[in-house]
Amino acid sequence: EKILKAARGKRALTYKGRPIRLVTDLSFETWQARKNWHEIFRVLDRKNMQPRILYPASLSFRIEGEIKVFPNKQKLKEFVTTKPALQEILRGTL
Numbered sequence: 001e002k003i004l005k006a007a008r009g010k011r012a013l014t015y016k017g018r019p020i021r022l023v024t025d026l027s028f029e030t031w032q033a034r035k036n037w038h039e040i041f042r043v044l045d046r047k048n049m050q051p052r053i054l055y056p057a058s059l060s061f062r063i064e065g066e067i068k069v070f071p072n073k074q075k076l077k078e079f080v081t082t083k084p085a086l087q088e089i090l091r092g093t094l
Contacts, residue, residue: 033057036073040093047089 013020034057044051044061051061059076060069063086070076077094080086 030056040073040076040090043090043093 034053037053037057037059040059041051041053049061049063050067051059054060054069058069058071060067062068063083068079070079073094080090080094
C-alpha cells in the first residue's frame with residue numbers, strides 16, 4: 001500500500017537504485033509469461049545486447065544496430081535460425 005501511494009505521488013520510483021514501473025494489470029499469467037524470458041534476458045544482458053521485457057511480456061534487444069521485438073519464444077526461434085552468431089549466444093536457452 002505504501003508503494004502504491006508513493007507511485008501516485010511521484011512519476012519515477014527506484015528500487016535498489018534501479019528505476020521501476022508499476023502496472024495495474026499484472027495477472028499471474030502475465031507474470032509467468034514475463035518470467036519465461038528471464039534466462040534468455042540474462043544471456044543477452046551478459047552480451048550487452050540491451051534486452052528489455054516490454055509490457056505485457058515481449059522481449060526486445062539490440063542486434064546489428066536495430067532493436068528487435070519478439071512477442072513469444074517461437075518468433076525468437078524463427079529469427080535465431082537466420083543469425084548464426086545469435087544461435088551460438090542462445091545455445092541451450094531456447
